Amino acid sequence: MSNRKIFIYAENDCGAIENSYFELLSKAAALNVKLTELEGAPAQLCAVTVGELGEDSLNSLVESGTDVVYSITDESLTVYNPAVYSEAVAQLCKLEEPYIFLFASTAMGTELAPSLGVKLHTGVSAHCVDLRFDDSGAFIQDVPAFGGKVIGEILTPDTLPQIATVKPGIFQCECLAAKSAEVKKFSPSLDSTVLDGIVLKDVHVKDRDSLPVEQAETIICGGFGMGCDENWEVLDRIANYFENSAVGCTRPALDEDWTDDDGTMIGTSGKTVRPKLYIGAGISGAMHHVCGISDAEFIVSINKDENADIFNVSDIKIVGDAVKILTAFEERLVQE
Amino acid sequence: MNIGVLVKPVPDPEQYNSITIDPETKRLNRSGVPTIVNPSDKCAVEAALKLKEKFGGKIVIFTMAPPDGREKLMEVLAMGADEAVLVSDREFGGADTLATSYTLVKAVEKKSAESESFDLILSGNESADGATGHVPAQVGEMLGFNHLSAIVQIVAEGEGRPDSLTVFQKIENGKNEFEIKLPAVIGVTRDINKPRYTSAMGVIKAKKKPFDTYDCEALSPDKSRIGIEGSPTKAGAIFTPDTGRKSEELSGSPEEIAEELVKRIKAIGVTINSGGGCRE
Numbered sequence: 244m245s246n247r248k249i250f251i252y253a254e255n256d257c258g259a260i261e262n263s264y265f266e267l268l269s270k271a272a273a274l275n276v277k278l279t280e281l282e283g284a285p286a287q288l289c290a291v292t293v294g295e296l297g298e299d300s301l302n303s304l305v306e307s308g309t310d311v312v313y314s315i316t317d318e319s320l321t322v323y324n325p326a327v328y329s330e331a332v333a334q335l336c337k338l339e340e341p342y343i344f345l346f347a348s349t350a351m352g353t354e355l356a357p358s359l360g361v362k363l364h365t366g367v368s369a370h371c372v373d374l375r376f377d378d379s380g381a382f383i384q385d386v387p388a389f390g391g392k393v394i395g396e397i398l399t400p401d402t403l404p405q406i407a408t409v410k411p412g413i414f415q416c417e418c419l420a421a422k423s424a425e426v427k428k429f430s431p432s433l434d435s436t437v438l439d440g441i442v443l444k445d446v447h448v449k450d451r452d453s454l455p456v457e458q459a460e461t462i463i464c465g466g467f468g469m470g471c472d473e474n475w476e477v478l479d480r481i482a483n484y485f486e487n488s489a490v491g492c493t494r495p496a497l498d499e500d501w502t503d504d505d506g507t508m509i510g511t512s513g514k515t516v517r518p519k520l521y522i523g524a525g526i527s528g529a530m531h532h533v534c535g536i537s538d539a540e541f542i543v544s545i546n547k548d549e550n551a552d553i554f555n556v557s558d559i560k561i562v563g564d565a566v567k568i569l570t571a572f573e574e575r576l577v578q579e
Numbered sequence: 580m581n582i583g584v585l586v587k588p589v590p591d592p593e594q595y596n597s598i599t600i601d602p603e604t605k606r607l608n609r610s611g612v613p614t615i616v617n618p619s620d621k622c623a624v625e626a627a628l629k630l631k632e633k634f635g636g637k638i639v640i641f642t643m644a645p646p647d648g649r650e651k652l653m654e655v656l657a658m659g660a661d662e663a664v665l666v667s668d669r670e671f672g673g674a675d676t677l678a679t680s681y682t683l684v685k686a687v688e689k690k691s692a693e694s695e696s697f698d699l700i701l702s703g704n705e706s707a708d709g710a711t712g713h714v715p716a717q718v719g720e721m722l723g724f725n726h727l728s729a730i731v732q733i734v735a736e737g738e739g740r741p742d743s744l745t746v747f748q749k750i751e752n753g754k755n756e757f758e759i760k761l762p763a764v765i766g767v768t769r770d771i772n773k774p775r776y777t778s779a780m781g782v783i784k785a786k787k788k789p790f791d792t793y794d795c796e797a798l799s800p801d802k803s804r805i806g807i808e809g810s811p812t813k814a815g816a817i818f819t820p821d822t823g824r825k826s827e828e829l830s831g832s833p834e835e836i837a838e839e840l841v842k843r844i845k846a847i848g849v850t851i852n853s854g855g856g857c858r859e
Contacts, residue, residue, distance in 0.1 A: 446753065576855070
C-alpha cells in the first residue's frame with residue numbers, strides 16, 4: 244500500500260453513519276483499482292468521522308472495507324458547529340496530508356468542503372457526477388454546470404488534497420471485501436474563539452410518514468402543468484397503487500405551494516433518484532429537473548406540448564393534458 | 580446595520596436547455612440566452628432590504644463581472660440597495676471559487692476601509708450556472724467572519740443593531756436552528772423570500788446612487804491568488820451528457836393511453852397493487 248491517502252468524510256447523523264459514506268467508499272475503492280494499475284500500489288482508504296459515534300456505527304465503519312478510521316473527538320464536537328468541525332478536520336489534514344478528500348454534497352458536506360479549501364489553500368469541486376483517474380494519473384472530477392446541461396472536467400493539479408463533493412445517490416453502494424480497519428483517534432486543539440461564534444440551538448426534523456423519493460421504486464412526479472392545488476391529489480392516489488412509491492415535484496410546483504414538502508423536489512437543487520418507474524406529469528423538462536432523473540430505469544412523460552424537452556429523455560411520450568391522462572390512468576388502475 | 584450583498588450575473592436558468600457546445604471549437608455556445616441577476620442573489624438582496632427596514636444602515640452590492648455587469652447592478656440598486664461596487668478587470672477572469680472569493684473579499688475590505696465596516700455579508704447560496712455554493716463559506720473563511728450556508732429564514736429580534744441573528748438552515752430532513760454572531764456571512768436559498776419588483780421610481784433613483792468600479796490596481800491583490808493563476812482548480816474538457824431515450828409515443832383517447840400504459844408498466848416488471856392502499 245502506498246502512502247497516499249484517500250479521505251472519505253463519514254457524516255455522523257445523530258450517532259449513525261449517513262448512507263452517502265458507503266456510496267463514496269464504493270467509488271473510492273473503484274478509483275483505487277485504477278490507481279493500483281498506474282502506481283503499482285493502492286492508496287489507503289480512510290474514513291473520517293467527527294463527534295462520538297455509537298458502538299454499532301463505529302463498527303459499521305470499521306468493517307466497511309476502509310483501511311483506517313480517523314475518529315475526531317472532543318467535547319466541543321458533540322453538537323454540530325460547522326466552524327469547529329471544519330477546523331478540526333483541517334488540523335487532521337495538515338497532519339496526515341491526504342491526497343484526495345471526498346465529501347457528500349449534503350448540507351454538511353457543502354459547508355465543510357469549501358471551508359476546508361480555504362484553510363488548506365486547495366481546490367474544491369462541487370456536486371460531482373463522476374470521478375476518475377486518466378491514464379496520466381490526473382484525478383478528473385466531472386461537475387455539472389447550467390443545471391446539468393453541460394458537464395465540465397475539473398482538475399486540481401498543483402495542490403493537495405484534491406477535494407470533491409459528490410451528490411448523494413450518484414454512486415451506488417457496492418459491498419466491499421470485509422476487513423477490520425485500524426481506528427486512529429485524533430484530538431484537535433480548538434481555540435475558544437472558534438467555539439462560540441455559531442451555536443446550534445435546535446434541530447427541527449420534519450416528520451415524514453411517506454417514503455423518501457430517493458428510496459422509491461416508483462415515482463409519480465408533478466410539475467407546473469398540473470395546474471392547481473386540487474389537481475395535485477391525483478398524484479398521491481396513483482402512487483397508492485405502487486409498492487415503495489413516492490410523489491415527487493419540480494421547483495415550479497414547489498414555488499406554487501402545491502406541495503410543501505421540499506424534500507420531494509427532484510433535480511439539481513433537490514434529490515437525485517433512480518427508480519424503476521418514473522412518471523412525470525406536466526413537466527417541461529428543464530435541465531435542473533432532468534439531471535435528477537437520468538438514472539431512472541423507465542421514464543414516462545405526459546405533457547400537452549408535443550415539443551417539450553422532457554420527451555427527449557423519456558422512454559414513453561404521451562402528448563396530452565396531464566390531469567386528463569392521469570385521471571384516465573387512475574380509473575384504469577381501479578380495475579386492477 | 581451595514582450589509583454587503585454579493586451578486587452574480589448569470590445566463591437565465593430558464594433557458595439552459597438551449598445552451599450547446601460547439602462541436603468544432605468545443606466551446607460553450609450560449610448565444611441568445613439573456614443574462615439575469617442570479618435568482619438566489621436577488622433573494623439575498625431582498626433579505627438585506629428587510630433587515631435594513633428594521634435596523635437601518637446601508638446596503639452595498641458587490642459583483643465581480645465584466646464591465647457589462649453594471650447593468651445588472653443598476654437593477655439591484657433599483658430594488659432599493661444603496662451603493663454598488665463592480666469588481667472588474669481582465670486579470671480577474673478565469674477565477675475559480677477560491678480566487679473569486681479572494682477577489683470579492685479584497686473588494687469588501689477596501690469598501691470597509693473607505694467607509695464603515697460590514698455587520699453582515701449576504702449572498703445567494705449558489706449561482707444558477709456553476710452552482711458550487713462555495714462562495715459564502717469561502718468569503719466567510721477569508722474575512723474571518725462566522726458563516727453559514729443554505730439559510731431559509733433569518734429572524735432578527737429586538738431594537739437596534741443586533742449582536743447575533745437566529746437563522747434556519749435547510750438540511751436533508753428538516754432544519755437546523757443556529758444563533759450566529761455578527762459579523763457574519765450568510766448564504767440564502769430561494770426559499771427565504773420572494774424578491775420585490777423594481778419600481779419606475781426605483782430605476783430613476785438608482786441612477787443617482789454611488790457606483791464604484793474596482794479594477795486590479797485599485798484592490799492591489801496578491802497576484803498569485805487571482806484569476807486563472809490563483810485558481811487551484813483548472814477546467815478540462817466540457818461535454819453534454821447523453822440523456823437521450825427513444826421517446827415512443829402512446830396515442831389515442833385518454834382511456835386507450837391508460838390501457839397501453841398499464842401494459843407497458845407491467846412489462847417492465849413493476850407490480851400494480853389491486854385496490855391501491857400502498858402508502859396508507
